[in-house]
Amino acid sequence: MPRYLVCNADETEPGTFKDRYLMEFLPHLLIEGLLIASYALGSHSTYIYIRGEYAWIPDILEEAIAEAKQNGWLGKNIQGTGFDLEIYVQRGGGAYICGEETALIESLEGKRGNPRIKPPFPAVKGLWQCPTVVNNVETLAAVVPIINIGGEEYAKIGIGKSTGTKLISACGNIKKPGVYEIDMTISVEEFIYSDEYCGGIPKGRRLKACIPGGSSVPILPANLLLKTAKGEARMMTYESLNDGGFATGSMMGSGGFVVLDEDQCVVRNTYTLARFYHHESCGQCSPCREGTGWMKRVLHNIEYGKGKMSDIDLLWDIQRKIEGNTICPLGDAAAWPVAAAIRHFRDEFEWHVKNPNAAQQRNFGIAHYADPLPVAAAAV
């Protein structure tokens, strides 16, 4: 039975753009990673499923594939090892849901990009009912340094279980947005305020909140972002960002680090995210199909000054009934930002409901500040 390796380059999460960087500037690294992983798996046809909106990147990848072929690193009998490999680049149609691995496989097969019901998982029955491994661009690119320096050596980078490096796509209200490779030994405060990384918040504004791992993970207010509930400094690691669960923590997620300063409105931000998930729901299972639209409309009312106090509780109830009851994680991804926004910024929602006119005139609600103000920021 043939086995397949599929590279998930359908990077559509708002706030995440690390794979784009890798494919634009280091396509050979990805191809090398794909080659090694395909050899390990015994896959002779490997696919890169790339997001439709990245219209120019397939050309870059195809050029790199052609170069690799010319030099005998792809095709038949690679470098005399007897191993054959072809890499195909497949453009997606621009649907967020096709980043979910089974939806991606369906789309790759030429069908409607609906997630499959699991089990069976793709490792058992994936592309054309054959065992398939679906991995992200960053994961496959990381194969190369692991092979070069050895697994043990690679695992020495970082702390605790967060070993190796991680690409963080930082954006939002920071001085230096961009993709940063961190070795997961720094704290969140250092990442935001140090000149080596984000360089602090422009115009001397203060930090209000941050979505630390792409739009689907819970938003954290500044006080919980910089320090965990136990009072320790929060580090840029998988465990530390997840410390306290969803009650007082968040997730590393896809590494999309979105920073919101004191002038940003959490209600508006949540509405924008809810609108995104409503637009991107595939419509297969009922909680996500109906629930995302409902949340969007209720949030629209609150944002545009037509909200009621009971709407906040209603939102909470809707997200609770979507979360965990859907086929794929898109339902969870739609529910978590709304849940976290209500959990940490309920007063801002209430302020919007109570002061509809003020909420219209001023595009930001009441602010939660990091307390005390970080020294690094105060010095600027």
Added chain:
Amino acid sequence: MAEEKKLFKVKIDNISVEVEPGTTILNAARQIGGDIVPPAMCYYSKLEGSGGKCRTCLVKVTKGSEADPRPMPKLVASCRTTVMDGMEVANITSPEVQDARKGVVEFLLLNHPLDCPICDQAGECHLQDLGYEHGADGTRYEFKRRTFDQIDIGDNIKLHMTRCILCYRCVYTADQLTNRREHGILGRGEHSEISTYIHKALDNEFIGNVIDVCPVGALTDRTFRFKNRVWFLKPVDAHRNCDKCCGKTVLWMRGDEIFRVTARKDKYGEVEDFICDTCRFDTKETSAWTIEGPRKIDRHSVISQGHYVGTVKPKDTIVEVMDGRQPRLLMDIHSISQVNRPEIDLSKIDGPAHSDDFNNAKS
């Protein structure tokens, strides 16, 4: 060499059952029967690949299996999750499942037009039953319900997209039963709709079965449209020699007139055998059919009320209830009520009682 098949022991709501490996939780529950069977809107045992979409059949797996007793972290769709040996499942005994199901029913009804009074499916609608059993009293949705442009899909089948719950059953039916599928899902998310590509009539010998598999009134029989309410009709088993299908159907009759023909459906609303369109739409003369006898409808629904087959006279338990005392007539409601007219024998009225029946009897 007869190899003994090992049966899996499963506990659903503390009722044990032994099922073959590969059975889904829903089918194991159906083997037990009764209240513990999760409702299913999209799963259809005769259609491969169906299920998992509506999420009404969510259950909680409290014990994964004998080998791995950890509970499953999320609620699972029982129609697509296969059982493991020693699995323990909670359905009606779990408040979490009941709460989630209530949520799912609310989501399904969110954009449903609730036009039951003018819907031909009313009375045999699975969404009606589901809403009645698991739904809330009212909706919390304050927005405009979504609408679609009406499309014409032929002379025999009427599509009401607003009523659709997107169970995909009709898509699977067309895929697996007919030689060419002409309709499918267009659009994404809330705006997904059942449609044909560049409005084309569904024209196939077996396409009428999409009406039978549709759990709601999204696909209804045009030859029966607005003719009668299903609960006024007598279901009668009948068959005919058909060269295309099994010919075994249910005729829905009033007097000697056949109003519509459907396939025979079991307790869960699933057809026993699919029938062809000639039997369904074009054979409405009583002479063409060999009538077998009244049909017993097992389904827990309004349509099971309208007939008298298999009705068991209730046992005279009232004496036991009253500790041996004989019941005594305290008040004759007929003599007091101004509406009821005891002299009129309701059983002699053909069809439902009408005000005329009472007014005419006055003279």
